[in-house]
Amino acid sequence: MPRIGMEPMRRKALISAAIEAIHDRGMGQVTMSEIARRAGVSPALAHHYFGGKDQLLLATMRHLLAELGDEIQARLAKARTPRDRVSAIIQGNFAGQFRPAVISSWLAFYVQAQTDPQARRLLHVYTRRLESNLLHALRELTSRDRAAEIAEVTAALIDGLWIRRSLAEVDPDPDDAAKLVERAVLDALRRGDA
Amino acid sequence: MPRIGMEPMRRKALISAAIEAIHDRGMGQVTMSEIARRAGVSPALAHHYFGGKDQLLLATMRHLLAELGDEIQARLAKARTPRDRVSAIIQGNFAGQFRPAVISSWLAFYVQAQTDPQARRLLHVYTRRLESNLLHALRELTSRDRAAEIAEVTAALIDGLWIRRSLAEVDPDPDDAAKLVERAVLDALRRGDA
Amino acid sequence: MPRIGMEPMRRKALISAAIEAIHDRGMGQVTMSEIARRAGVSPALAHHYFGGKDQLLLATMRHLLAELGDEIQARLAKARTPRDRVSAIIQGNFAGQFRPAVISSWLAFYVQAQTDPQARRLLHVYTRRLESNLLHALRELTSRDRAAEIAEVTAALIDGLWIRRSLAEVDPDPDDAAKLVERAVLDALRRGDA
Amino acid sequence: MPRIGMEPMRRKALISAAIEAIHDRGMGQVTMSEIARRAGVSPALAHHYFGGKDQLLLATMRHLLAELGDEIQARLAKARTPRDRVSAIIQGNFAGQFRPAVISSWLAFYVQAQTDPQARRLLHVYTRRLESNLLHALRELTSRDRAAEIAEVTAALIDGLWIRRSLAEVDPDPDDAAKLVERAVLDALRRGDA
DNA sequence: AATGAATGAGTTTTCATTCAT
DNA sequence: GATGAATGAAAACTCATTCAT
Numbered sequence: 001m002p003r004i005g006m007e008p009m010r011r012k013a014l015i016s017a018a019i020e021a022i023h024d025r026g027m028g029q030v031t032m033s034e035i036a037r038r039a040g041v042s043p044a045l046a047h048h049y050f051g052g053k054d055q056l057l058l059a060t061m062r063h064l065l066a067e068l069g070d071e072i073q074a075r076l077a078k079a080r081t082p083r084d085r086v087s088a089i090i091q092g093n094f095a096g097q098f099r100p101a102v103i104s105s106w107l108a109f110y111v112q113a114q115t116d117p118q119a120r121r122l123l124h125v126y127t128r129r130l131e132s133n134l135l136h137a138l139r140e141l142t143s144r145d146r147a148a149e150i151a152e153v154t155a156a157l158i159d160g161l162w163i164r165r166s167l168a169e170v171d172p173d174p175d176d177a178a179k180l181v182e183r184a185v186l187d188a189l190r191r192g193d194a
Numbered sequence: 195m196p197r198i199g200m201e202p203m204r205r206k207a208l209i210s211a212a213i214e215a216i217h218d219r220g221m222g223q224v225t226m227s228e229i230a231r232r233a234g235v236s237p238a239l240a241h242h243y244f245g246g247k248d249q250l251l252l253a254t255m256r257h258l259l260a261e262l263g264d265e266i267q268a269r270l271a272k273a274r275t276p277r278d279r280v281s282a283i284i285q286g287n288f289a290g291q292f293r294p295a296v297i298s299s300w301l302a303f304y305v306q307a308q309t310d311p312q313a314r315r316l317l318h319v320y321t322r323r324l325e326s327n328l329l330h331a332l333r334e335l336t337s338r339d340r341a342a343e344i345a346e347v348t349a350a351l352i353d354g355l356w357i358r359r360s361l362a363e364v365d366p367d368p369d370d371a372a373k374l375v376e377r378a379v380l381d382a383l384r385r386g387d388a
Numbered sequence: 389m390p391r392i393g394m395e396p397m398r399r400k401a402l403i404s405a406a407i408e409a410i411h412d413r414g415m416g417q418v419t420m421s422e423i424a425r426r427a428g429v430s431p432a433l434a435h436h437y438f439g440g441k442d443q444l445l446l447a448t449m450r451h452l453l454a455e456l457g458d459e460i461q462a463r464l465a466k467a468r469t470p471r472d473r474v475s476a477i478i479q480g481n482f483a484g485q486f487r488p489a490v491i492s493s494w495l496a497f498y499v500q501a502q503t504d505p506q507a508r509r510l511l512h513v514y515t516r517r518l519e520s521n522l523l524h525a526l527r528e529l530t531s532r533d534r535a536a537e538i539a540e541v542t543a544a545l546i547d548g549l550w551i552r553r554s555l556a557e558v559d560p561d562p563d564d565a566a567k568l569v570e571r572a573v574l575d576a577l578r579r580g581d582a
Numbered sequence: 583m584p585r586i587g588m589e590p591m592r593r594k595a596l597i598s599a600a601i602e603a604i605h606d607r608g609m610g611q612v613t614m615s616e617i618a619r620r621a622g623v624s625p626a627l628a629h630h631y632f633g634g635k636d637q638l639l640l641a642t643m644r645h646l647l648a649e650l651g652d653e654i655q656a657r658l659a660k661a662r663t664p665r666d667r668v669s670a671i672i673q674g675n676f677a678g679q680f681r682p683a684v685i686s687s688w689l690a691f692y693v694q695a696q697t698d699p700q701a702r703r704l705l706h707v708y709t710r711r712l713e714s715n716l717l718h719a720l721r722e723l724t725s726r727d728r729a730a731e732i733a734e735v736t737a738a739l740i741d742g743l744w745i746r747r748s749l750a751e752v753d754p755d756p757d758d759a760a761k762l763v764e765r766a767v768l769d770a771l772r773r774g775d776a
Numbered sequence: 777a778a779t780g781a782a783t784g785a786g787t788t789t790t791c792a793t794t795c796a797t
Numbered sequence: 798g799a800t801g802a803a804t805g806a807a808a809a810c811t812c813a814t815t816c817a818t
Contacts, residue, residue: 029309123361156374157347158354160349186385
């Protein structure tokens with residue numbers, strides 16, 4: 001019994017289903033049928049809503065990027081000092097999405113971005129904004145060159161921890177990861193003082 | 195024109211072809227035909243030698259892991275001081291394989307490892323050995339706890355830089371990456387001194 | 389032009405097509421494409437409904453077994469005396485299915501049962517029920533031992549005639565075959581009287 | 583190290599291997615490689631000796647037919663009375679070949695004969711000779727019509743018992759089977775006396 | 777005589793996508 | 798709006814067969 005206003009709910013359900021399906025079956029093996037089954041709709045409907053598999057997966061990616069962006073922006077809005085802003089960015093990266101299913105999807109999108117220009121463009125936007133945010137905050141704490149280096153290290157460290165936690169047997173702890181990165185930033189900033 | 199003793203050559207050629215094909219098409223889209231075509235043989239032969247697509251891809255992964263391991267071991271053998279050994283590990287990680295095609299394959303294997311137990315096991319072995327090597331070297335430079343933390347940061351940083359370079363437009367520079375990591379390790383060790 | 393409720397029709401059509409295809413090409417050479425073509429559908433649909441070649445062939449076997457069972461049960465229901473019941477079983481075995489295409493399929497399933505446990509199990513059920521039915525009827529006409537022997541002879545004779553008719557140039561005559569078996573049973577029962 | 587005079591041995595080994603392979607894998611699944619592997623030679627050699635898979639399987643069939651013929655002829659040569667000759671034929675049919683692997687092959691050939699004219703022709707020769715032998719012996723014991731019927735029953739019974747034993751869990755007992763048939767023949771002959 | 781190397785042709789199987797209802 | 802029905806296209810995989818050595 002189709003009701004009006006179902007579309008947004010269906011779309012969300014399909015995106016969530018896609019994330020779970022990617023986690024369980026892997027990006028390469030995930031099928032429209034599998035995703036639709038998890039979302040409780042027919043494959044034909046999933047197709048109808050998103051226009052195709054590629055576009056459903058891109059929408060999923062866009063959703064994850066937006067969610068992560070929101071997480072960070074919410075924290076940045078509350079931050080008062082440059083150091084707070086650095087912490088906000090780091091903590092935002094280890095917030096809501098730091099779960100196995102989401103990590104799998106992120107990884108899958110990184111892979112996708114190797115060959116798919118659209119995926120690559122989306123990731124670039126996120127990457128650039130992350131580094132730019134970091135750079136601005138760090139720029140107030142150290143020299144331009146040091147800030148650039150520390151921003152790069154921080155971003156790489158965040159990505160690296162995501163990957164490594166994805167292989168860990170136990171569920172990842174966001175706080176541990178964030179603290180590790182924050183300490184590394186402090187270590188790097190201290191060098192500048194010397 | 196069959197000559198005897200071709201098997202090892204074909205296997206190597208197929209593994210190389212697989213790495214290139216994964217880079218160009220992505221793990222999910224790569225086909226046996228594509229790989230075989232690049233290696234200059236029929237798809238049937240690729241099957242014959244490896245038993246199937248999954249096994250060819252696992253063999254490729256094993257090859258990359260072994261190659262990386264050799265790279266590191268060769269440098270470790272020449273290292274004299276603990277600090278040299280840390281550098282050896284870091285530089286080994288950014289040596290021969292730090293090329294776009296190989297990076298793509300590594301990423302793909304990380305993704306594969308999310309769902310494929312065999313891939314996961316292979317990756318675990320590499321991960322554990324890397325951390326264990328780092329830990330032993332760092333243990334002689336600082337306390338047990340600090341060594342553990344620095345080892346984790348170093349490993350994550352290496353992985354993170356690999357990923358980030360995979361998205362960069364220009365070809366990655368191994369020396370830059372290695373220096374970045376080495377400086378981060380020094381920064382972290384310095385904290386211990388304080 | 390898809391209409392709803394097609395599945396049962398397609399399944400029946402595919403099973404019939406399988407029987408014809410097995411007759412024409414032989415169990416070993418029969419292909420899904422061939423079966424699907426005869427049923428007027430795509431190979432993909434045959435897969436969709438049955439899950440694979442093996443399962444389509446098993447479904448075909450199950451269909452033939454069920455049909456034969458029905459044939460016999462219908463006749464048994466009308467039989468009044470033990471001798472009628474023996475005749476019912478014999479005649480049921482030479483009824484509707486005693487056609488070249490079906491005979492080929494039966495033979496093929498006997499072969500299949502040599503190596504395929506599932507096919508073997510299915511055939512066992514039929515075999516046991518046939519002998520049990522015969523045994524019960526004969527038990528009222530002679531001693532336990534003689535009944536067992538006659539049941540075995542009857543069952544073997546039925547199978548043997550099926551096979552032999554499958555090689556005959558002309559189309560087999562069900563009545564001839566049934567009468568032959570019935571006379572053999574009478575001959576054997578008469579021995580008991582002596 | 584090829585030696586002279588190997589060919590006949592290889593051929594026999596391949597035919598034996600074919601029988602075993604058909605038993606284990608089924609006629610439909612049997613491959614040249616499988617047969618060659620069992621015979622300890624390369625698939626290419628099996629091909630070389632027999633000219634192809636079909637011909638190897640036909641040669642196997644010819645071998646089984648000849649062996650069965652020899653078995654019967656040897657017994658017929660010693661038989662003195664018509665009744666002895668009937669027994670000779672029956673017992674010959676349940677002699678050396680009454681083993682699971684051979685039974686599987688026979689069944690497979692019956693199936694093959696449904697669609698393959700060459701196999702059909704070979705089987706016809708055997709069938710006709712069996713019935714002709716039986717007919718001649720029976721002709722001296724009863725009327726022409728009764729002899730014809732009894733010959734048919736006997737032949738069908740033999741085939742039927744072969745099939746049924748092929749499905750039995752325990753290894754078949756040749757003597758039991760032969761006695762069953764002989765008693766059935768006696769029963770049928772007795773009817774003529776009445 | 778014998779085989780390792782290699783493949784073409786053909787099979788099953790999978791799946792995104794389409795479409796009539 | 799939603800779906801069951803259906804398929805084309807492409808994939809993995811198999812295997813008899815060929816051939817240079």
